[in-house]
Amino acid sequence: MTDLYQAQRAMRRMRKQAMDRGVIAILDVGSSKTACLVLRFDGIRPAGGVEQIGALAGQSRFRVIGAATTRSRGVRFGEIHGMHEAERAIRTAVQAAQKMAQVRVDHVIACFSGAGPRSYGLDGQVELAESMATEADIARVLAACEMPPIGPGREVLHAQPVNFALDHRSGLVDPRGQIGHRLACDMHLLTVDAGAIQNLVHCVKRCDLELAGIASSAYASGMSALVEDEQELGAACIDMGGGATGLSIFIKKHMIYADSVRMGGEHVTADISKGLHVPIATAERIKTLHGGVVATGVDDREMIDLGGDSGDYERDTRRISRTELIGIMRPRVEEILEEVRARLDAAGFEHLPSQQIVLTGAGSQIPGLDGLASRILGQQVRLGRPMRVQGLPQSATGPGFAAAVGLCLFASHPQDEWWDFDIPAERHPARSLKRAVRWFKENW
Amino acid sequence: MCAVILPPRDPAPSRWAYRLQRLWLTPLFRTAVLKGLPLAVLLAIPAGWLADADRREALRAEVADIRRQVETRPEFMVKLMAIEGATPSVDEDIREILPLDFPVSSFDLDLKEMRRTVEGLDAVRSAEMRVRPGGILELRVVERVPALVWRSPEGLALLDAQGNRVAPIEARGARPDLPLIAGRGADKAVPEALHLIAAAGPIGSRLRGLVRVGERRWDVVLDRDQRILLPTRNAVATLERVIALDGVSDMLGRDIVVVDLRNPDRPTVRLAPEAVEEFRRIRRLQAGATN
Structure with missing residues (x-):
């Protein structure tokens, strides 16, 4: 646990360093595409001091100066599968983004969607030493949360304090300086497979980059695709990616649950490829150009040339109607959505005050998906696109870049995590002398 | 007739290409190459040429020769010295202590030093020197005016009003007009x-x-x-x-x-x-x- 704590703290330090330098890269390692954005922080402080957020909800503090996308290789289900291939993809994206930005980046914040995220809700409480809650008390209460058995080979990716309660008052965002006796907190812990993180760290290191932060892409897309009141009132963001579909639930501007379904757009493509006996590339083209999930009468008459170069005339001139294509795609999309529904039910989504569902990710661009999703997931479904950030090229504003844009926000406005606070003195083995001194002071 | 489709070219840069590009984007390195390298080359060519002692000597001789040629042009030559405001005896003294061998180039004249020499004479209160157009070294001298005769253990001498020695004299009778x-x-x-x-x-x-x-x-x-x-x-x-x-x-x-x-x-x-x-x-x- 202390290892992880130190590693995460080191990443935070790296992030601060990058902020001081003013340039940081965002890397979204997805199953179908690898995107890299280069951000420049100009150090523009909001006019009203620290308390104010500033113009454009604080997004005016940075600017995207380089963006590049490349086809992913060696990534499956949102996890790195072939190290060298993935490294080459990262290198391609980073190099192109650097070239566009004309600046060298050394620090990178990465996100990935797979690796079996699992959410835990923790709580802890402590008696305050003095009547006023201090930062050390917050560190103590965070440390007082009991660590659940996350199992071997798992790592903590996020550990965010979600809620603080002081005596009988709950829902505090910042209890520092408030008067009370008993401080309690709720913490959301997200764990992933350690192997996936290690692979990613290794890939990034092989590209001569420093990892300045790591996030779950479900969290990142929720940050960018949900609008502020949705985050406040409760909403689920479903990021339909290529190899995995991530879902994250937000309430009171905090993520309280995240999960991922190991199915995505590539499975739809594979179904088309198998069902129509066409190569994967053709299937992908047919899916993006003619795909859909709701068949109508017109679709029977819309014929699609499958093409081919086998040399067999009969095979190369096959045509199918769009209805057939929809007939292949729809079951798989339904299956994905039903799986998401099951995860949401398991998380207790129906108990939230508002049950807004936002579909984002490149997979959400299938025509008619919102209608299908509202039948499976609930009535309040909308298609979400990432918010606009300065300097982002038009080609990178689609829903497929929700995670990348979310990471930009993660870089500029990181949420407090457990490791942002110092370990309380009681936990620290090196400070036992200090503890002894304190014991003497208190008892003599 | 199956056309062979080559796999699409891998767009990934090699490790070295990637590293080189990153190096090229490093500001310090970039400045060093774009500004430092041309400067180094520009400095290295003459330095390499001058590394040979014979060439250095030849260059020095060439420069000295050109300098001499310019200095000895008739426009810069001083042909005679005109002394104003000096009595014949002082005039003679000045010509004696200024070892000038006319014609001489005005670059070789050290006017300050010469002025100091002339003012070192007892009889001269101040001197001004300038090279007039036409190659004339003009020397304007203000002589000391003797005010007293001083009989000292070393002999008789004339003194001016400030007590500076002007000239020795042979006998008191030579200047009966001055007090003793x-x-x-x-x-x-x-x-x-x-x-x-x-x-x-x-x-x-x-x-x-x-x-x-x-x-x-x-x-x-x-x-x-x-x-x-x-x-x-x-x-x-x-x-x-x-x-x-x-x-x-x-x-x-x-x-x-x-x-x-x-x-x-x-x-x-x-x-x-x-x-x-x-x-x-x-x-x-x-x-x-x-x-």
């Missing part, structure tokens, strides 16, 4: 001496000269070996007092050898030995004694 001063250190107090001589105007016909005593005070020497011993301070006022006394009672016309005013509060006179005898005789006569 004598004594060691007299040249240090020339302004006071001049004031005294001016103040001694009424007895100027009798004035023989001034003697500096002990390097601190003056004796005024008149004819008939009369002396007026002046104090160290306020010598001029004291002398005027003496002259006033003389005007009233013709003191100096009497048989007095020394008027001692070294202590102004107690003026003393010393009579000549015969006068003392005479004085005593008169006193005895007045006292009614008969011998």
